[in-house]
Amino acid sequence: MAEPVATAHALTKRFAGQASPALDGVSISIAPGRMTGLIGPDGAGKTTLIRILAGLIDPDQGTATVFGQPATATDRSMIGYMPQRFGLYEDLSVMENLRLYADLRGLAPSERQASFDRLLDFTDLRRFTTRLAGQLSGGMKQKLGLACAMVRAPRLLLLDEPGVGVDPVSRRELWQMVKDLASDGIGVLWSTAYLDEAEKCDSVTLLSEGKAIYDGPPQTLTDAIKGRVIRIAVPGEGRRVALQHALDNPAIIDGTVQGDALRLMVRADTPVPDAKALGLAPGSVIEPARPRFEDAFIDLLGGGPSGTSDLARHYRVIPDTHRPAIVAEGLTRRFGTFVAADAISFTVPRGQIFGLLGPNGAGKSTTFKMLCGLLTPSTGSGSVAGIDLRRAKADARQALGYMAQKFSLYGDLSVRQNLNFFAGTYGLSGARARDAIEQAIAIFHLERYLGTNAGTMPLGFKQRLALACAVLHQPPVLFLDEPTSGVDPLVRREFWTHINGMVEKGVTVLVTTHFMDEAEYCDRATLIYRARQIATGTPDELKAMAGKADATMEDAFVALIEASDLHRDAA
Amino acid sequence: MTDVFRPRRFxxxxxxxxxxIARDPSTFLIAFALPMLLLFLFGYGINLDTARSRIGLVITDHSEAAHSLAGSYQTSKWFDVVTTGAVSQLSRxxxxGRISGxxxxxxxxxxxxxxxxxxxxxxxxxxxxxTANFIAAYAEGVRATWAAARAGDRGTAKPPPIQTDPRYWxxxxxxxxYNLVPGSIAVVMTMVGTLLTALVIAREWERGTMEAIMATPLGMAEFIATKVVPYFLLGLGSMTLCAVLAVTVFGVPFRGSPLALIVIASVFLFPALGQGLLISxxxxxxxxxxxxxxxxxxxxxxxxxxxxxxxxxxxVPIQAITYLVPSRYLIPQLQTVFIAGDDWGLFVPDMAVLLGFGMAFFALTVRATLRRIA
Amino acid sequence: MIAALLGPRLVAIIVKEFWAVLRDPRARLSLIMPPLIQLLVFGYASTMEVKHVTIGVLDRDGGYWSHEIIQRLAGSPNVQRIVRLDSDADLARAIDSQQVIAALRFDARFSADVSAGRGGVVGAAYDGRKVNAAQIVGGYVDRIVGDVSDTIAVAQPPAPGNSSVTYWFNPNLDYLWFTIPSLVVVISLVSATSVVSQSVAREKELGTFDQLMVSPFRVWEILVGKMVPPVTIGVANATLFLVINPLVFGVPFHGALLLFYPALILFLLSMTGIGMLISVIAQTQQQAFLGMFALTVPVTLLSGYAAPIANMPPFLQVIAQANPAKHFFIVSEGLFLKGMPAADVFANTWPMVVIATVTIGAASALFRSRLE
Incomplete structure (x- = not known):
């Protein structure tokens, strides 16, 4: 194997005021021509490790070496670094950003044109060279960030979570771009919370709470759980209940819904239980499934939560009014000449999960905002629990629980103060408020954070608190805007256990997500692309429409969008 | 490795x-709109000169002398006189606050x-x-003038043995x-120099571009220099605007040389920008x-x-603090260059102090902007 | 009890707004720092009096009368130092370099002229770059020269009349008696507007605004919730001042507190209405802060505190009518020093009611329209 372009040995870094070290004896080696994945949940130490390699932070102990020199004293013009927020000047145009970084990295003027041409073609940004970076979509910003990092062909490329908050199509394109680069002999370090990306790396380092808990090819890890992952078809309505029963079985340590089937992982050294033991209809076919890196990851962390949600157990039963819970009828929103959402229509009956899927900037958020009354539709109408929230009195919003995309609780208020505020917001007082709050604290394990400022908690707990606040008043309808963005798979499993449980009590959920495996939980979903609905149906129907019945949702998503592009180009 | 200075990169x-700068509307707000507001307020709003006051006049004597003196008050250019009623009404x-005396x-x-x-x-x-002092002095002034005039008519006037002959240079x-407007230019330059630059490095940190810049070969001293040059020019620009307005709109004389004004402003911008960058x-x-x-x-x-x-x-403790305020050394220079003229004997020592402040601020800024995130 | 009356929603938002101010370190900073700095600096540094001055003397005379005047000048409590000057060039240099603010010049024949009854003239040069301070020093010089002059004049017939001056409400004409009542205005104003101007902008910047909008709040509940803390904080600051004043500064308060507080609350309501407008327009906390700055500077300078309103050009006097601080300034000075009766307080309070109605109305209209 070739000499590594960068190595780190036994790095330890402790930040002032933090109980545990951000990095604790981590070593990593980045070989040229290979993709090295840096995997781990939020707060595991990924960013700290990358910054040390970029020479931006001094480690307390250990050494970081880049091109044979200490990381802080090496030739920076040979490092391409893309920070989490891309490092773009939003008030400069695409071309101005490129020129700036070309000069900063010392690209010879004679090579500039060739480099710009190559990168603009590569990133498909040629049409937008005069557009300000701030006006690009998330995916385009990311490509531009990458272009700026590579404007002078680097020998080492450090990418800090380039996939966060970006839709599957953009993520795939980005991955392909970087993959091509790596084949030119560049050493790439790609940090991510998406475990499907990790699976495609040549080698991964798995970080958890500052420690490297695995280092090696991803295949080794997935091979270790071979034979323990199973798939069971559950036709009809009962998937959520079936999953709950299965997860309550001690032999099952993890499970998800996959369209009309369940996907389960069996505890190590335990025989696969039969359908009866899992509470499934007799005769259900249990077939082996290909293990994924995510399964291996969860196995490494000790398995997911059990199947029963305490939140759901305490939730009231939402009475059936025999009317749809959410209705969108031709929702259209124009900003000037720009159409952000074009005639979006769907109906969600009581007690179902409905997914809004689509690339960044496609119109999901606009639709979401029109339905919950934050934005007035240009034409069309929407109603939630039978009420048009835009016109109804404030009281009508009582029917809604809302969890925003960005953490949107009061970061400077303590956890308890946030809970008190939201209880009061929804008219809970006295004993009712106290009971609801105590219950939420117990269910979401918030005890040890009660006096802490909500903003300083780890992301997983922030999201738990956000969900707790949204459901304190037990609303019949729940709006969740990317509720699991950036959190680790264990917390995501926990969230879906709660959501599934609440839905069984009659709650209706409208959800947006970039995790396509989560889209599998939806009863139905609609794919919005360029402001229009290009496909609507159950997850399996969507896969069928994409012509890939046995594929993942992500494959279906990409295929449907590509088909739509082809169709438009042809028209 | 921070390599040598490269003009192209710079x-x-x-x-x-x-x-x-050109694309950020807040730059123009701070560099031009706020300065105009301040100049306007100090030029028009703050007027410490004596002006007409409204007073009440009570005459309980009906002699010719009393009416003659009352007439002097009524015709005085310093007073608007209300002659209604008794002391009780006027004291209300x-x-x-309807009358001042x-x-x-x-x-x-x-x-x-x-x-x-x-x-x-x-x-x-x-x-x-x-106002109370002013009314006391001018009410007595009107009376004394009136008395002197009467005495003069009768030939009994005699000047006091010692008089002063005041000249306000x-x-x-x-x-x-004349002193408030040049002084407010100091306020404007402090604001433009310090406030604007305080925002610029902070903005790079806030938007995450600092991290990307640090990972390039650009040296940190070079980085700071690229911040200084444009804001220095902007500071001079807004100073020039204010100076022109001071002379043309507010009628403040300009007796020094433009060159001296530019040198004074340039020297002051050094610590002002330094302070802003340090804060940032x-x-x-x-x-x-x-x-x-x-x-x-x-x-x-x-x-x-x-x-x-x-x-x-x-x-005294507050006086001690004033020595640490850079604009303390700018105000006399500005007031001098506007209404007295060039006086390098006064300018140079103040400039030396300002340069000292500037070097201290920049040294601290470079230290604080070392190429490290944590 | 009160909680039951207001309903859980209103209580929740008021409590939350208070915590938002008290727990955010930045908001705490803007709560504590400005009043503290103003108290110290305005209280002690902002005096229109002129003390500890240095005066130059060019004594060509060296006789009895020049000596007498110089001695009295040196003995004046306002004069710190006398600098002897040797020539006219020296004198010019001393003033040009601002070594002295004023210089007296005695001719060679000064004492002789005075003794002979021919009348002597003291030349006095002042630094016009500090024209206000110079005029006040001019007053000191005139008084001392006049006193010396009077000792000569005793033998002559009595002075032809005089005026006996009484300074009402402030018999010793203590400048602090003017500063403290104005400070109550400025400090309550700054603390209230700095809190309110952040309130909506912070929610927008931190992304909590949408969350607030999808909850069952009515617009008026949000506005009330956001205005209660700044008004309370303004009232608390003013009260703190009323308590500290007799202990530290000893400025009398002759008026009725029952008149002071309603006027104060109306004043703060009208100011928070303007502050709320800024907050609704601003997209970030930084913009809101700059907006607050651009608001409080003119409001303070055009209140009558920095310079009398009567001295301003007529158009500014008209604008000043729309300034709540201008009205409350009169009330505060009046209640502290003059024991202003209710009728006068009302006369200066109703304009604040009008301003409050307009600004709060505008803020809520804008708030509704900005919901998009």
Whole structure:
């Protein structure tokens, strides 16, 4: 194997005021021509490790070496670094950003044109060279960030979570771009919370709470759980209940819904239980499934939560009014000449999960905002629990629980103060408020954070608190805007256990997500692309429409969008 | 490794900074709109010159002398006189702030004047001490002038044995605007220099571009230099605008040379920009930076620089603090170059102190902006 | 009890707004720092008096009368130092370099002229770059020269009349008696507007605004919730001042507190209405802060505190009518020093009611329209 372009040995870094070290004896080696994945949940130490390699932070102990020199004293013009927020000047145009970084990295003027041409073609940004970076979509910003990092062909490329908050199509394109680069002999370090990306790396380092808990090819890890992952078809309505029963079985340590089937992982050294033991209809076919890196990851962390949600157990039963819970009828929103959402229509009956899927900037958020009354539709109408929230009195919003995309609780208020505020917001007082709050604290394990400022908690707990606040008043309808963005798979499993449980009590959920495996939980979903609905149906129907019945949702998503592009180009 | 200075890289950063300035509306707000507002307020709003005051006049004497004196008050250019009613009514007006003082020409005034005396009573509103002083002095002035004129008519006038012959250099018409407007230019330059630059590095931190810049070969001293040059020019620009307005709109004389003014402003911008950059590098957050900048630059310039309040009149500990306020060394230079003329003997020592401040600020900024995130 | 009356929603938002101010370190900073700095600096540094001055003397005379005047000048409590000057060039240099603010010049024949009854003239040069301070020093010089002059004049017939001056409400004409009542205005104003101007902008910047909008709040509940803390904080600051004043500064308060507080609350309501407008327009906390700055500076300078309103050009006097601080300034000075009766307080309070109605109305209209 070739000499590594960068190595780190036994790095330890402790930040002032933090109980545990951000990095604790981590070593990593980045070989040229290979993709090295840096995997781990939020707060595991990924960013700290990358910054040390970029020479931006001094480690307390250990050494970081880049091109044979200490990381802080090496030739920076040979490092391409893309920070989490891309490092773009939003008030400069695409071309101005490129020129700036070309000069900063010392690209010879004679090579500039060739480099710009190559990168603009590569990133498909040629049409937008005069557009300000701030006006690009998330995916385009990311490509531009990458272009700026590579404007002078680097020998080492450090990418800090380039996939966060970006839709599957953009993520795939980005991955392909970087993959091509790596084949030119560049050493790439790609940090991510998406475990499907990790699976495609040549080698991964798995970080958890500052420690490297695995280092090696991803295949080794997935091979270790071979034979323990199973798939069971559950036709009809009962998937959520079936999953709950299965997860309550001690032999099952993890499970998800996959369209009309369940996907389960069996505890190590335990025989696969039969359908009866899992509470499934007799005769259900249990077939082996290909293990994924995510399964291996969860196995490494000790398995997911059990199947029963305490939140759901305490939730009231939402009475059936025999009317749809959410209705969108031709929702259209124009900003000037720009159409952000074009005639979006769907109906969600009581007690179902409905997914809004689509690339960044496609119109999901606009639709979401029109339905919950934050934005007035240009034409069309929407109603939630039978009420048009835009016109109804404030009281009508009582029917809604809302969890925003960005953490949107009061970061400077303590956890308890946030809970008190939201209880009061929804008219809970006295004993009712106290009971609801105590219950939420117990269910979401918030005890040890009660006096802490909500903003300083780890992301997983922030999201738990956000969900707790949204459901304190037990609303019949729940709006969740990317509720699991950036959190680790264990917390995501926990969230879906709660959501599934609440839905069984009659709650209706409208959800947006970039995790396509989560889209599998939806009863139905609609794919919005360029402001229009290009496909609507159950997850399996969507896969069928994409012509890939046995594929993942992500494959279906990409295929449907590509088909739509082809169709438009042809028209 | 920070490699040697490269002109091309430096120019690229300058272009970037200038584009950002041109595209950010808040730059123009701070560099041009706020300065105009301040100049306007100090040029028109704050007028410490004596003006007409409204007073009440009570005459309980019906002699010719009393009416003659009352006439002097009524025709005085300093007073608007209300002659209705008794002291009780006017004192209510005084409480209500409708008049600022009362002059009483008492019973028997005419008789006393005939005997060579004659005392009037002046009641003023002590709640406004400056106005009270002014009314006391001018009410007596009107009376004394009136008495002297009468004495002159009868040939009994005699000048006092010693008189003063006051000359107010540079500002013989005693216009407070002549020192307030140049002084407010100091406030403007502090604000533009410190507030704007306080925002710029903080903005790079806030938007995550600092990290990307640090990972390039650009040296940190070079980085700071690319921040200084455009804002230095912007500071000179807004100073020039203010100076032109001061002369053309507010009628302040300009007796020094433009060159001296530019040198003075340039030297001052050195510590002002340095202070802003230091704040920016330390706070890394635009909101905190703007608060710190206003508290540490604007307020001291307004209150502790000698612009509005005499430094020598302050308690000693506060006087000591004023030595740490850079604009303290700018105000005399500006006032001199505007209404007195070039006086390098006064300028040079102040400039030396300002350069010292500047070097200290920049040294601290470079230290605080070391190429490290944590 | 009160909680039950207001309903859980209103209580929740008021409590939350208070915590938002008290727990955010930045908000705490803007709560504590400005009043503290103003108290110290305005209280002690902002005096229009002129003390500790240095005066130059060019004594060509060296006789009895010049000596007498110089001695009295040196003995004046306002004069710190006398600098002897040797020539006219020296004198010019001393003033040009601002070593002295004023210089007296005695001719060679000064004492002789005075003794002979021919009348002597003292030349006095002042630094016009500090024209206000110079005029005040001019007053000191005139008084001392006049006193010396009077000792000579005793033999002559009595002065032809005089005026007896009484300073009402402030018999010793103590400048602090003017400063403290104005400070109550400025400090309550700054603390209230700095809190309110952040309130909506912070929610927008931190992304909590949408969350607030999808909850069952009515617009008026949000506005009330956001205005209660700043008004309370303004009232608390003013009260703190009323308590500290007799202990530290000893400025009398002759008026009725029952008149002071309603006027104060109306004043703060009208100011928070303007502050709320800024907050609704601003997209970030930084913009809101700059907006607050651009608001409070003119409001303070055009209140009558920095310079009398009567001295301003007529158009500014008209604008000043729309300034709540201008009205409350009169009330505060009046209640502290003059024991202003109710009728006068009302006369200066109703304009604040009008301003409050307009600004709060505008803020709520804008708030509704900005919901998009």
């Amino acid at each position: 120019a690229a950063m300058l272009v970037k900074e200038s584009l950002q 007006d005084l409480v209500g 009362i002059v009483v020409i008492p019973d028997g005034f005419g008789r006393l004047v005939a005997q060579g005396g004659g005392t009037i009573q002046v009641l003023t509103d002590g709640a406004a001490p400056n 540079f500002d013989p018409e005693l216009k407070s605007r 590098a330390l706070t890394k957050n635009q909101f905190v930076a703007s608060q710190v900048a206003l508290l540490s630059a604007f307020l001291p310039t307004l209150l502790l620089s000698g612009f509005l309040f005499e430094i020598s009149s302050m308690p």
